[in-house]
Amino acid sequence: MRLQQVVKEERRPRDFDPRAYISTWTEKDLLHGKVVDAWVIIFRTRGCYWARASGCSMCGYVNDVAQEVAPSDLLHQLDTVLARHESQPMVKVYTSGNFFDDHEVVPEVRNRILSELGDRCDKVIVETLSHLLRRNHLEQALEHVDELEIALGLESTDERVLRYAVNKVWGLKEHAQAAGLAREAGATVKTYLLLKPPFLTERESIEDAIRSSHDADPHSDTISINPVNVQSRTIVDRLFRRGEYRPPWLWSVVEVLERTRDLRAHVKSHPTAAGMARGAHNCGKCDRRIANAIEEFSLGLRRDFDDLSCDCKGVWRAYVAAQEFMLSPADPFATLET
Ligand code: SF4
Numbered sequence: 001m002r003l004q005q006v007v008k009e010e011r012r013p014r015d016f017d018p019r020a021y022i023s024t025w026t027e028k029d030l031l032h033g034k035v036v037d038a039w040v041i042i043f044r045t046r047g048c049y050w051a052r053a054s055g056c057s058m059c060g061y062v063n064d065v066a067q068e069v070a071p072s073d074l075l076h077q078l079d080t081v082l083a084r085h086e087s088q089p090m091v092k093v094y095t096s097g098n099f100f101d102d103h104e105v106v107p108e109v110r111n112r113i114l115s116e117l118g119d120r121c122d123k124v125i126v127e128t129l130s131h132l133l134r135r136n137h138l139e140q141a142l143e144h145v146d147e148l149e150i151a152l153g154l155e156s157t158d159e160r161v162l163r164y165a166v167n168k169v170w171g172l173k174e175h176a177q178a179a180g181l182a183r184e185a186g187a188t189v190k191t192y193l194l195l196k197p198p199f200l201t202e203r204e205s206i207e208d209a210i211r212s213s214h215d216a217d218p219h220s221d222t223i224s225i226n227p228v229n230v231q232s233r234t235i236v237d238r239l240f241r242r243g244e245y246r247p248p249w250l251w252s253v254v255e256v257l258e259r260t261r262d263l264r265a266h267v268k269s270h271p272t273a274a275g276m277a278r279g280a281h282n283c284g285k286c287d288r289r290i291a292n293a294i295e296e297f298s299l300g301l302r303r304d305f306d307d308l309s310c311d312c313k314g315v316w317r318a319y320v321a322a323q324e325f326m327l328s329p330a331d332p333f334a335t336l337e338t
């Protein structure tokens with residue numbers, strides 16, 4: 001069965017209130033070299049068109065979307081969430097899809113979101129698939145927002161990884177085009193790359209993330225390394241339950257960050273569910289310490305990881321070697337235990 005079909009079949013549509021946004025919270029981020037509060041808003045839309053057609057192998061966002069969301073529903077979500085603004089100078093807007101897809105967020109609603117957020121925050125970050133971005137989107141957005149950042153999910157620059165592991169058909173070419181448009185218009189670019197999509201060994205995924213970071217560097221102001229976490233109803237979830245997938249080690253995140261320090265772009269990582277079985281994790285004893293160090297590094301508060309150690313670093317090396325010996329991306333521990 002083809003990967004595109006399998007990814008789609010894992011999904012189960014659920015009913016959600018189209019007038020309720022998905023989530024909002026505040027986290028730390030860097031703005032003009034300073035650590036500030038960043039406001040995150042996740043609007044509920046009809047979701048990513050690619051997820052509806054097939055979707056990326058690790059993406060469970062589609063499980064949070066509503067079947068249809070009218071423009072008036074989205075405006076209601078906006079009005080509700082605006083009341084939650086405190087004084088955060090930066091806002092990150094996600095839709096579990098693509099902000100610049102006219103079918104997902106109609107232009108009138110998009111302009112209203114940008115104008116309300118542009119009035120309240122110095123910097124606005126919005127996410128979209130690269131091939132959906134147009135010059136007029138950027139020009140209109142910059143009428144409302146002083147500082148605009150376009151976040152693009154590139155995931156990898158290896159065509160084979162994109163096609164056979166991520167199930168995505170757009171790559172560096174589309175990314176470079178979108179980044180060029182964004183920069184010409186006066187916006188900055190954040191590039192998301194994956195660490196450990198399914199079917200790659202730990203070592204292959206580390207090397208893929210490092211190579212992809214170097215390829216994406218000329219087209220990025222920030223590169224965010226996203227260690228895959230196991231989201232429900234995905235191919236990754238199916239493999240995880242069978243012992244054939246383990247999220248990346250935090251030591252692998254550290255190696256990627258250390259080996260991309262030569263880049264011009266700011267490289268960072270905020271692992272989701274760090275230290276949990278379904279997120280990037282180590283042995284359990286050192287997870288909090290290593291995750292904190294990754295966060296500090298990402299906020300420019302530390303330069304290296306030389307002071308960090310744990311007995312599990314040797315286990316991580318053995319794990320990487322065992323996968324190479326087994327010629328399999330399966331989890332060697334799970335294979336031995338079951
Ligand atoms: S990862 Fe992004 S592009 Fe891929 S299916 Fe999910 S929302 Fe769509």
Ligand SMILES: [Zn+2]
Pocket residue numbers: 282283284285286287310311312313
């Ligand atoms: Zn440890």
